[in-house]
Amino acid sequence: xxxxxxxxxxxxxxxxxxxxxxxxxxxxxxxxxxxxxxxxxxxxxxxxxxxxxxxxxxxxxxxxxxxxxxxxxxxxxxxxxxxxxxxxxxxxxxxxxxxxxxxxxxxxxxxxxxxxxxxxxxxxxxxxxxxxxxxxxxxxxxxxxxxxxxxxxxxxxxxxxxxxxxxxxxxxxxxxxxxxxxxxxxxxxxxxxxxxxxxxxxxxxxxxxxxxxxxxxxxxxxxxxxxxxxxxxxx
Amino acid sequence: xxxxxxxxxxxxxxxxxxxxxxxxxxxxxxxxxxxxxxxxxxxxxxxxxxxxxxxxxxxxxxxxxxxxxxxxxxxxxxxxxxxxxxxxxxxxxxxxxxxxxxxxxxxxxxxxxxxxxxxxxxxxxxxxxxxxxxxxxxxxxxxxxxxxxxxxxxxxxxxxxxxxxxxxxxxxxxxxxxxxxxxxxxxxxxxxxxxxxxxxxxxxxxxxxxxxxxxxxxxxxxxxxxxxxxxxxxxxxxxxxxxxxxxxxxxxxxxxxxxxxxxxxxxxxxxxxxxxxxxxxxxxxxxxxxxxxx
Numbered sequence: 001x002x003x004x005x006x007x008x009x010x011x012x013x014x015x016x017x018x019x020x021x022x023x024x025x026x027x028x029x030x031x032x033x034x035x036x037x038x039x040x041x042x043x044x045x046x047x048x049x050x051x052x053x054x055x056x057x058x059x060x061x062x063x064x065x066x067x068x069x070x071x072x073x074x075x076x077x078x079x080x081x082x083x084x085x086x087x088x089x090x091x092x093x094x095x096x097x098x099x100x101x102x103x104x105x106x107x108x109x110x111x112x113x114x115x116x117x118x119x120x121x122x123x124x125x126x127x128x129x130x131x132x133x134x135x136x137x138x139x140x141x142x143x144x145x146x147x148x149x150x151x152x153x154x155x156x157x158x159x160x161x162x163x164x165x166x167x168x169x170x171x172x173x174x175x176x177x178x179x180x181x182x183x184x185x186x187x188x189x190x191x192x193x194x195x196x197x198x199x200x201x202x203x204x205x206x207x208x209x210x211x212x213x214x215x216x217x218x219x220x221x222x223x224x225x226x227x228x229x230x231x232x233x234x235x
Numbered sequence: 236x237x238x239x240x241x242x243x244x245x246x247x248x249x250x251x252x253x254x255x256x257x258x259x260x261x262x263x264x265x266x267x268x269x270x271x272x273x274x275x276x277x278x279x280x281x282x283x284x285x286x287x288x289x290x291x292x293x294x295x296x297x298x299x300x301x302x303x304x305x306x307x308x309x310x311x312x313x314x315x316x317x318x319x320x321x322x323x324x325x326x327x328x329x330x331x332x333x334x335x336x337x338x339x340x341x342x343x344x345x346x347x348x349x350x351x352x353x354x355x356x357x358x359x360x361x362x363x364x365x366x367x368x369x370x371x372x373x374x375x376x377x378x379x380x381x382x383x384x385x386x387x388x389x390x391x392x393x394x395x396x397x398x399x400x401x402x403x404x405x406x407x408x409x410x411x412x413x414x415x416x417x418x419x420x421x422x423x424x425x426x427x428x429x430x431x432x433x434x435x436x437x438x439x440x441x442x443x444x445x446x447x448x449x450x451x452x453x454x455x456x457x458x459x460x461x462x463x464x465x466x467x468x469x470x471x472x473x474x475x476x477x478x479x480x481x482x483x484x485x486x487x488x489x490x491x492x493x494x495x496x497x498x499x500x501x502x503x504x505x506x507x508x509x510x511x512x513x514x515x516x517x518x519x520x521x522x523x524x525x526x527x528x529x
Contacts, residue, residue, distance in 0.1 A: 055439065072263065165405045165441070185351040188313075191358060192399050214356050216312040224312040231306065232353055 029128045031066075034084050037135040040145045042216045044152070047146040047175055047200055047208070049091070054195030056139040057162035060087040089162035090133045092170075094221040095152035097126050128152055129221065146175070151225075154230065157213065159221045160196070166190055170214040172222070176229040177202055183210035190215070209233065246268070249507040285321045286329040298337055300338075303354050310334065310356030317365050324395045327352065331395035333359070335368040344369050344383070346390060346397055357397050359383050359390055367478045372486040374495040380418055381389045384485045387415040391422055400425035400436040404520050416489040417507070424505040426496070428453075428488065433496075434515055435507060444514040446496070446507050455493075456510075460487040 064086070068078035101124035108115040130149055134142035146158055157174040171189045185201035200210035213227035237373040264463040281291045281302065291307075292299040298315040301308045303526040313336040327349040336342050341363035345356045360369035360383040371381030371390060379393040391432035402413035419427050426446075427434045432451075433446040464487055496509030506514045 163400065165403075167401070181350075187271070187350055187355070188357070190356060193397055194356065209352050212350065212355055213353065226307060226308045226309060227353075227359050 009050060018025065027060050028126050031082055032084065034131050034133065035147060036085060036133045037143060037145050040132070040147055044147050045145045045203055046148055047202055047210070049144045049146065049160070049173075049199075049210075050199045051089075051134070051141045051142050051144065051160060052078065052197045053089075053142070053162065053164075055164050057089050057142075057164055058087070058166065059136065059139070061085065061133075062087045071086040085131075085133045088136065088158060089144075089160065090131050091141050091146065091158045093130045093132065093146055093149075093158045094155050094219070095128045095130065095149050096155060097128070097152050098124070131217075138144070157220060157221060159215065159222045160198075161220070164192070169194055170215065170220065171196060172213050173198070173200075174213045174223045174228045174232075175199040175200060175208060175210045175211055177208045178232055180207040181209035181227055181229075181233060183208060185212070187212045189194055218229055227233050252325070268366060282331070284319065285327070285333070288321070288330060288332060288354075290319055301332070301334065308347075308354055310336075310345055310347055310354070311358070313337070313340050313342045313345075314402065315339070318368060318370075321527055322392050322395055324393060326350070329354070333390070335365070335370070338363050338365050341365075344371070346395065346484075350394055358386070359388055359397065360386055362453060362482065363481070364479055366476070367482075369479075369482060372489055374418060375490050377418075377420075380422070381484075382418070382489055384414045384416065384489050385412070385482065387413055387425070387427060389418050389422075389425065390416060398422060398425065398426060398438055400438060401441045402427040402429065402434050402436060403508060404442050404517070407520060408479070414485050416492040417496065417498070419505040424498075426492065426507050428492065433492070433507060433514075434517075435505065437504060442517060444506070444516050446512050446514045448510070452510070456491065457484075457488055460484060463487060506520060 041146040051062045055091050062085065064084045066082045066084065070076055070078040091230050100121050102119040105118050105120045106115050107118060128149065130147060132144060134144045136142055144160065150153060156176060157172060159170045161168070161170040163169065169189045171187060175183075184197075185202070186195065186197045188195055196228060198210070200208065202208035209229050211229050211232050214221035214230070215223040216224050237363075273461070277316045278293075278295050279291050280294055281289050283289045287304045289302040289305075290299040290313060291302055291391045292315075295331040297317050299319055300315060303317060307314075316334045317337055317339040318335040322333055325451050329349040332347040333344070334347060335344050338371055340492050343358060343362050344360040346359055348355055349355075359371065361370040362385070363474050369383060374380040374382050374389075379391055381390045381392060383389065387402065388398050390396070391398065398418060400415060403409045409429060413429055413434070413509075414430045416426050416433070424435055424437050427436055427442075430447075431450050433448045434441040434442045435444040435446070450464070461484055462479050464484040468478055496507050499508055503516070
């Protein structure tokens with residue numbers, strides 16, 4: 001077996017696997033998906049973030065349950081049960097999915113009834129979020145975990161969202177488990193200048209890298225263009 | 236003999252003229268033959284800004300990108316800036332920058348400082364206005380303090396410190412928009428102009444005292460300032476410029492308060508005095524009076 005075929009066969013297999021796995025583009029979430037750090041499965045954890053806030057963030061936890069089985073005597077249909085939390089610090093983790101979608105092309109003139117519509121494959125990117133609520137140690141110390149989402153790819157960034165006396169604030173971070181840097185540091189938030197000191201640890205005590213980044217206004221959890229860990233460390 | 240000597244002299248003169256003519260014709264040809272310096276004005280140029288920061292943009296354009304270690308840095312995802320200036324102080328060995336973004340994808344006036352090796356931006360003024368950008372108001376009597384009145388923020392230019400002052404107490408509803416009008420000499424306390432009073436607020440601790448500078452006193456004091464700002468806006472419009480008259484009026488109010496009120500340090504924090512008024516501690520917040528009556 002020549003080295004050419006040796007390298008070529010796995011490549012074709014990889015290509016075929018990619019083609020098979022690239023399904024149709026997933027649909028974006030209708031509702032935010034909420035998880036509590038306490039309920040997270042320890043085997044899934046991608047990153048654990050310990051935060052010490054300089055000023056105690058607002059803590060007024062609320063749990064709302066929506067949907068559930070149909071009630072007897074009620075006209076409401078049975079829907080999947082959905083739990084949302086609010087009122088205390090959380091992290092917002094964005095994900096994306098690339099898949100194949102179809103655009104409808106038209107050959108011919110639609111006015112002359114001679115048009116032939118045809119589907120043309122394109123790549124589609126859809127995004128989804130996961131909101132993970134922190135575990136409270138004391139008034140200023142919180143622990144968060146970053147979790148993956150089945151079938152979605154992470155942007156490897158997240159935003160710690162909290163409020164102090166009703167002033168909502170957020171700080172965005174990017175991380176990488178491939179690169180190594182000092183992942184414990186102090187940072188000042190962009191809007192109101194609240195201080196916070198963060199320390200990230202990766203599963204199994206492996207080294208990794210956490211960096212603060214500028215946010216993209218209107219896109220919670222996304223770093224500004226070119227502010228991911230790989231680009232920042234390459235500088 | 237003169238005849239014989241004249242002929243060669245004439246021919247010599249003719250040759251001289253021909254040579255001069257030929258030279259005159261030839262010189263531009265030589266100039267054309269040399270490759271002219273190409274016009275490079277369509278290329279972006281990079282100019283250093285201090286530290287690892289640089290600016291890049293077309294020479295004929297006002298717009299500049301910010302480079303950090305030769306890569307484009309996009310503070311809050313903004314790309315182009317109409318004004319970037321390095322303030323004197325440094326953080327993490329890198330200069331602190333004040334920048335005003337272009338209106339496309341704009342974020343207003345921001346401060347860029349390097350924290351832990353990463354440049355991070357902070358909003359100073361959310362005003363997105365490239366005709367009359369908000370460059371802050373230098374507080375009268377202070378050399379190193381810029382007030383950004385509408386967002387309750389101030390910038391200490393000698394240290395690069397951004398100050399923000401909270402005007403409302405916890406769970407209190409305050410009618411109207413606060414204006415940061417003055418900062419105490421130690422930069423720890425700010426005076427915020429509200430509809431019916433001036434509140435004093437400590438950084439990180441919140442509002443603690445108020446000067447009863449009521450609505451009526453404010454309308455009497457600020458009447459001339461409104462006329463002044465409207466005259467300035469009219470004059471600017473006649474000169475073909477557009478200015479933000481609302482912000483000019485707010486800045487004039489802040490300057491007026493600084494001229495008429497003075498800071499005094501007491502045992503329970505800074506007090507603001509002037510116009511026969513002095514600051515008094517805010518009454519204890521009870522659940523029934525949490526909604527401020529105006």
